[in-house]
Amino acid sequence: MDQEALRQSAEHHLRALAGDGAALREDQWTAIRALVVNRTRALVVQRTGWGKSAVYFVATALLRALGEGPTVIVSPLLALMRNQIEAAGRAGVHAATINSANIDQWHEVQEDVLAGRTDVLLVSPERLNNPEFRDTVLPELTASAGMLVVDEAHCISDWGHDFRPDYRRLRTLLGELPAGVPVLATTATANDRVVRDVADQLDLGARDTLVLRGELDRESLHLGVLRLPTAQARFAWLAENLDKLPGSGIIYTLTVAAANDVAAFLSAQGFAVSAYSGKTDPATRERIEHDLLANRIKAVAATSALGMGFDKPDLGFVIHLGAPPSPIAYYQQIGRAGRGVERADVLLLPGIEDQDIWAYFASLAFPPERVVRRVLDVLSEADRPLSTAAIEPRCDLSRSRLDMVLKVLDVDGAVHRVKGGWIATGRDWKYDEERYVGIAGARKAEQQAMLEYQRTEKCRMEYLLNQLDDPHAAPCGRCDNCAGPRWTAEVSGEAVAQARERLRRPGVDVEPRRMWPSGMAALDVPLSGKLAAGELAETGRALGRLTDIGWGNRLRELFAPGGPVDGPVPGDVVDGCVAVLASWGWAERPVGVVAMGSLTRPELVSSVAERISTIGRLPLLGTVEVRDAGERQSNSARRLAQVWRALEVGPTLAAQLSGVDGPVLLVDDRVDSGWTMTVACKLLRDAGAPAVLPFVLATTS
Known part of the structure; x- marks a missing residue:
């Protein structure tokens, strides 16, 4: 098929996905052509709503028509997977997933993939090291894959070192792909540090890798910061202003407890508000997502569990009750708003407890070398595979941190997960202290950047885009510093008293x-x-x-x-x-x-x-x-x-x-x-x- 006919076919699939009036952006076509025609590797950094998913679904449809194998998409969140499956269906692509919410369907899905009845398989990075999946399904899948997609690739840098070390396993997977299998990594938010880290982790440094990096500003977003003295005042502000905010939106919090408190308080004030977090069961999450999409509720009080891939074009506002620890995390979340409306309000209500919460999560980072060495010693001395529960009494690590350490050691080749538990491989292992110190330093710098964002008297959007190393950064003319504040931090004593009583x-x-x-x-x-x-x-x-x-x-x-x-x-x-x-x-x-x-x-x-x-x-x-x-x-x-x-x-x-x-x-x-x-x-x-x-x-x- 010549390139003109290929582009016409691509436009046809895009219209099926996005509507009759849709047309490919030139950068979208550039990426699709690189993947389908040149079979190369690509890194696409474009703002939310730009159409990154259209690139990989259209490319999948074209590759399948050419007789290539299924696309494997590594995706971080269940909410993201659900939206991707629905979008794939609109593009005429049959997608399925293997995740923690559909355990009873795993065997059927695996059979369909191996039999060629599925065009796209979505998996979490953790699935890549499940022994049965890794040893039985993955070898055949990598041998026959038509394309590999790493969605929300910034997670490799932000999470992959400790919170989700299985992201680092992707480099091994890439090394096992046959020559000529195209690879696409996508993200909406990445500064130069993250781009370099993603390119390194995914081995995207080859000379023929295509990097598409677009302008990140969205003209509908109106940024502002409101400083209120207490938690009670911030809750009171929400109660007095929620009905004035356009449409429906998301109120982000830093902890599960805060999301529950916000939802309970605002519900008691007569608003339709639901709480959403990583502890919300999958069926309830799905119901809340649909309620928000259909504007049956005014807001969702959510942790970062609601975010990546959640596509609601008319989302009218994003409020942060507490600041995320980095400009990358902040821009990723506010990017949910304003995709299909002329104006969306984006407001940060920082709290005095924010830095305490950042410090707590930072304390969960990779442990000291002596602790990690003890894990290796326990496995080396064992004459059989040891389960995590059997290792735990012998090492001074909590279960969650022990899980993380074992995954990092597995990625590094020092241990191996088998049926029945973990074994030591006997390979030399080096504690990469320089790397861990560098990660901690980068996170501290980004936390400081969020504090400076709150204090700056210059354009807030320009400040954020500079933090994201966007070469197009310029004063927006819309934020509270550029155009003057639209929202006041004043709240009534009565509202504060009600919030105080609740909190x-x-x-x-x-x-x-x-x-x-x-x-x-x-x-x-x-x-x-x-x-x-x-x-x-x-x-x-x-x-x-x-x-x-x-x-x-x-x-x-x-x-x-x-x-x-x-x-x-x-x-x-x-x-x-x-x-x-x-x-x-x-x-x-x-x-x-x-x-x-x-x-x-x-x-x-x-x-x-x-x-x-x-x-x-x-x-x-x-x-x-x-x-x-x-x-x-x-x-x-x-x-x-x-x-x-x-x-x-x-x-x-x-x-x-x-x-x-x-x-x-x-x-x-x-x-x-x-x-x-x-x-x-x-x-x-x-x-x-x-x-x-x-x-x-x-x-x-």
């Missing part, structure tokens, strides 16, 4: 642990399987979460490393505790109070127990004794072993418990792993307490 409403459930970790025998701890009914705690209560916007801010002050030294519980915190206890609704009122011993805040914990005892007219039965067991362990099994050896119910407290005929209230300052509370409850019940009601000031979950 300061105390009480969070603390669910009891019900299962001991695996492998405790290796740590000489006689605990295994399910906790017996006679050992379990009741569902407890916390005053608030440390991640909350309301009580979280107050509790973070109390527990900050450089915050107040140990001392009596503050009066406002006592008032909150009383409110939680008054609204608990327990089946049976406690008959006494027990304090948890504390090595860090003994006066705080004892004063909470004493005040509750006095106010509730309950006897203070005593204290669970605690011994210093050394540096705190972060790994779940090792933390349990540490707690098991540190806690004791002494004879005086045991004597008091032997005569109680109802539940006891166990008071501590905070719950983190939950093992201190779990072991203490077991010991109290073993000593005669019929039931234990845990109560803490703060929970980290």
Whole structure:
């Protein structure tokens, strides 16, 4: 087929995808021609709504017509996959996916792909190292693939080092592709650092690689920053202005708890608002997406789980309740708005807690070399594959961080995932400290850039585009600095009071642990399987979460490393505790109070127990004794072993418990792993307490 006929066919597929009036942009055709005619590799950096998905779906249709194999699209999010499948169908391309939400369909999908009945297979990067998929499906798929697409390729740089190390596996996959298989990487947001990193990770540095980098500004976006003094004021602003914002939109938050709080507060104010996060089940996510697309709701309060690939051309606004940690993340999210409307409002409402949240996520980065070496030693010393659960008791890493370390080591070739667990390969492995330090430094610089974005008196759009290294950056004439503010930060006292009442409403459930970790025998701890009914705690209560916007801010002050030294519980915190206890609704009122011993805040914990005892007219039965067991362990099994050896119910407290005929209230300052509370409850019940009601000031979950 000559190029003119090929272009006409491409235009036909585009109209099927995007409507009768659609026509290929010249850069779209350049990319399609490079993939279909030249069979080369391409990196396309274009703003959201430009039509990157049209490039790979049209190219797929043309390649399939030429007899080539299916396209494999590596895609990061379920919401993105759902939209891609729908778009592919409009282009006459049959797409399917293998992901965590359709486990019962995996076998059927794999058969259809291998039989040639599927044109596009969408997979998450994690799927590339599933042993069955990697060993059975992937070899045949790579041998017959017509094209490989890496969508949202900036994730390779932003997430691939630690949060989602399987992105780095793509380089191995590329090396296994037959010669002449075209490769396309796409993203809407990438500065020079990210472009270089993506090109390196995907081996796109070849001389014949096509790089298409377009202008990122969208003229419909009107940027602004509103500084409000408190979380209550920010919630109040939303309540007073949500109905003035055009159409429907997204309110982004930095944490799951904040998304839930925003949705609950605005719903109580009469707005149709839903919460959406990585913890929302897939069916509910899909329903919320459709509700937003159909304008059945005014807004979705969402974490970054709602974003990439979500295509709503008439999205009228994006509000950020808290600043994302980088200009790349921020521009990626605001790019959801204004694709098909003349004006979309983009407003940032930063909070004092933003930097604390950034620091928390930064703390989850790749661990020190000595910790990683311990994982390698455990596997090297084993005579069989070890599951993650079997490795966990032997290494001081939480389960999520251990999973991440194993994936990085697997990508680097030092370990290998097989049926039954993990094995060491015996290959030399180098801890790339320079790389990890560089990543941490880049993230700090980008966090600083977000703080400067909030302070700048120059054009906000130009500032963002300069951060993205867009050569077309220029003053926009539309943002609050260029054209003057359209929105005021003023809110009424009544609205602030309503928000304060909602945010300061105390009480969070603390669910009891019900299962001991695996492998405790290796740590000489006689605990295994399910906790017996006679050992379990009741569902407890916390005053608030440390991640909350309301009580979280107050509790973070109390527990900050450089915050107040140990001392009596503050009066406002006592008032909150009383409110939680008054609204608990327990089946049976406690008959006494027990304090948890504390090595860090003994006066705080004892004063909470004493005040509750006095106010509730309950006897203070005593204290669970605690011994210093050394540096705190972060790994779940090792933390349990540490707690098991540190806690004791002494004879005086045991004597008091032997005569109680109802539940006891166990008071501590905070719950983190939950093992201190779990072991203490077991010991109290073993000593005669019929039931234990845990109560803490703060929970980290």
